[in-house]
């Protein structure tokens with residue numbers, strides 16, 4: 408725990424050269440966030456589709472208006488799935504990527520080589536990852552939300568369980584914008600947890616390639632658990 | 647000039663370095679020799695501050711390195727170059743990007759100036775036409791050369807080499823050794839080299855410190871090393887049959 412905060416202290420310092428920092432940010436944004444969009448899209452389509460199918464099955468009471476299908480699907484997506492579930496997936500993808508990258512730099516002494524030059528390796532390697540990922544996290548959440556709703560629409564279209572007009576009416580029904588803010592806030596916190604923990608486990612990796620594997624597993628497990636704990640805490644706090 | 651006074655370093659209660667005192671002068675290749683596991687790498691890493699010693703002092707010129715805060719150490723680090731045992735090249739960067747890496751941080755040079763300097767360093771280590779290659783496309787010997795080129799990129803006052811020729815054939819080893827020696831003399835660098843290679847010892851050992859189980863047992867030049875009366879050193883130097891026979895001949 409103490410070691411984690413000491414590392415964060417080293418990470419959150421003024422970059423030596425802003426030009427290098429922005430270049431790294433752009434590079435990490437591409438590698439960590441943009442490259443994850445296809446995966447997030449596929450998952451969101453399926454989540455949206457499943458959300459619609461399940462609400463259709465559970466709302467077979469004829470007294471409940473059909474448009475509730477759209478309403479329920481929207482609420483499920485925005486409240487839980489587009490942040491928590493997507494974050495759990497990203498904990499696997501981004502987390503293992505970061506932990507193994509930094510971990511292998513640690514065991515091959517590349518991090519030591521930076522330190523010898525007088526470069527703050529934690530700041531150079533980790534800050535751009537955290538910054539770019541957290542800044543882009545609202546974009547990730549919103550695109551997952553939009554794509555999820557499209558996935559729902561696709562199922563509505565394919566099965567005809569409700570009409571498209573009813574689905575769209577449901578999507579607009581009793582829309583609370585602050586749920587979206589809540590979800591964006593959760594996503595930002597989760598992204599910070601994923602990127603900073605993975606960096607931490609990678610940075611202190613030891614014991615050869617086995618150690619790198621161990622730190623990437625640990626980073627996935629611990630950030631997943633923390634995501635669920637913070638999901639609970641933030642829900643209590645913000646809703 | 648680097649001065650080490652009574653250095654102690656332990657890991658988990660086990661002494662790895664015991665009471666090491668030694669001095670390193672500019673323009674000289676100083677060697678740290680000793681068997682595998684004797685503590686050479688730990689000593690070198692303590693010198694550059696990658697390990698924090700429990701006791702003792704390390705002076706760079708008139709500055710007490712061991713008492714400095716991280717921020718202050720940085721000013722000395724900018725004057726250091728280090729070649730790691732496994733080269734430690736950045737595998738996300740090409741050869742020339744590796745060499746330009748420290749320049750990106752500590753100079754305001756334009757890209758042309760950086761490239762010019764990088765090419766100069768590469769030429770200095772006799773490695774041309776490899777600028778755009780990535781480290782995993784290079785042989786071990788080429789990686790060492792890039793490592794040296796990167797270490798001298800910003801004209802260091804201090805150069806540290808951890809086993810610069812481990813894993814290289816004898817001819818390439820000597821080429822690398824001579825290269826380090828030339829650079830040391832040409833730019834008046836204080837160079838400290840770890841090795842267990844007797845060829846390097848005889849070739850470039852201006853000054854040699856022999857480490858045995860974490861203690862410095864002997865110190866001298868390559869002219870003196872064959873005539874010491876330190877038993878552990880003789881066991882180390884005359885380890886193989888050929889050397890033992892040579893010694894018998896010498897004694898006659």
Ligand SMILES: Nc1ncnc2c1ncn2[C@@H]1O[C@H](COP(=O)(O)OP(=O)(O)OP(=O)(O)O)[C@@H](O)[C@H]1O
Nearest residue numbers: 657658662680681682683684685686687688689842
């Ligand atoms: N980070 C560490 N944690 C614990 N023990 C260590 C650590 N680094 C080195 N040691 C121990 O210190 C001793 C000296 O190791 P060192 O790496 O300095 O040997 P060496 O002389 O460089 O050997 P070689 O020639 O094989 O490179 C060894 O017994 C090693 O187990």
Ligand SMILES: [Mg+2]
Nearest residue numbers: 686687731808
């Ligand atoms: Mg060693």
